[in-house]
Each structure stands twice: as C-alpha cells, then as structure tokens.
Amino acid sequence: MEAKNIEVVDQESIEEEIDLEPVHKILDSFPSQDRRYLIPILQKVQAVYRYLPDKAIQLLMEVLEITRAEIFGIISFYPGLLITEPGKYIIKLCYGTACFVKGANIIANKIHETYGIHPGDTDQTKLFTLQTASCLGNCGAAPMCIVGEDTHGTIDPDKSIELFGSYKLEDAPEQQTEEVISK
Numbered sequence: 201m202e203a204k205n206i207e208v209v210d211q212e213s214i215e216e217e218i219d220l221e222p223v224h225k226i227l228d229s230f231p232s233q234d235r236r237y238l239i240p241i242l243q244k245v246q247a248v249y250r251y252l253p254d255k256a257i258q259l260l261m262e263v264l265e266i267t268r269a270e271i272f273g274i275i276s277f278y279p280g281l282l283i284t285e286p287g288k289y290i291i292k293l294c295y296g297t298a299c300f301v302k303g304a305n306i307i308a309n310k311i312h313e314t315y316g317i318h319p320g321d322t323d324q325t326k327l328f329t330l331q332t333a334s335c336l337g338n339c340g341a342a343p344m345c346i347v348g349e350d351t352h353g354t355i356d357p358d359k360s361i362e363l364f365g366s367y368k369l370e371d372a373p374e375q376q377t378e379e380v381i382s383k
C-alpha cells in the first residue's frame with residue numbers, strides 16, 4: 201500500500217479545545233492499554249471526532265507510551281485516518297478505470313469549479329471533503345461515488361453538481377459518541 205503524504209501540522213499554532221473524555225472511554229474499552237490496539241483505537245477516536253485531534257494524539261502517546269512518529273506512521277498507511285477536520289460529508293469519488301473512462305475526472309473538475317476543491321481538500325464552508333478512491337467494486341454502475349453514507353452510481357457527469365447540491369450542512373447527521381465507543 202502506498203503511504204499518503206502527511207503535512208505535519210505546526211502543533212503550537214493549533215490550540216484545540218476538545219473534550220478528551222471519549223478518548224479515555226475508548227482506551228478503557230480495550231482489554232489493556234497496549235500499543236497493539238493502536239489501529240482500532242485510532243479508528244474509534246476518529247469515529248468520535250471525525251478526525252484525529254492533536255490533543256487526542258498526545259493523550260494516546262502518553263498512555264500507550266508511543267511516539268508521534270509511530271502514530272503518524274500508522275496514519276500514513278490508512279487513507280481513512282485524518283489529522284484535520286473534514287467537511288460534513290466526505291465525497292469518495294471512484295477513480296478506478298471504469299469510472300475514469302465514464303467521466304470521473306469530469307466530475308472532479310465540476311466539483312473544483314463549484315466548490316474550489318481538489319482531492320484532499322475541504323471547501324471553505326466545511327460541507328465537503330473530496331477524496332478519490334480506487335475501484336468501489338461496482339464498475340457496472342460507473343461512474344460511482346460515496347457521499348457520507350450514501351452510494352451513488354451511474355452519475356451523469358454533467359448533472360453531478362445537482363447531486364452534490366442536494367447535500368446541506370444543516371442536514372448532516374450528528375455523531376453518536378456513546379454508540380461509537382461501545383461498538
């Protein structure tokens with residue numbers, strides 16, 4: 201698997217005000233506070249906050265006795281783990297061959313024209329984060345994308361902006377913290 205580029209954030213320039221109680225609960229939900237559980241712990245932390253806040257990473261470093269470099273080494277191999285807060289909806293646009301041939305790049309261009317974002321970016325209103333994905337496993341329905349929890353196939357590239365326009369900030373689901381921790 202190819203490691204993604206991680207822009208190391210200037211930690212001193214970011215003072216995050218976050219409640220770390222969910223991180224303590226997540227740590228307590230494992231049989232022991234051991235670095236071998238790091239990946240599922242990171243996944244649960246992200247499920248709570250939608251990304252990995254630096255304060256949460258610092259806490260994991262202390263409790264699991266692990267370095268920042270080790271944690272970022274894991275994050276670099278898991279495209280789904282994010283170190284900055286994403287938009288309310290993550291658009292996963294399939295860039296597999298079938299989808300590309302059917303206009304995935306046209307869709308990406310339209311997203312850029314409309315929301316000013318390239319893959320990896322979040323728009324200014326924090327509505328969308330755009331990501332590309334390898335084959336989503338349903339090439340017969342190319343081009344495909346996933347928006348939040350919704351899967352969309354056979355998207356008409358010319359009408360794709362109408363589809364994305366149906367997603368509104370006020371409709372975004374709230375994260376259920378307790379549910380995430382107990383899973």
Ligand code: FES
Nearest residue numbers: 294296299335336
């Ligand atoms: S290439 Fe997009 S679903 Fe397979």
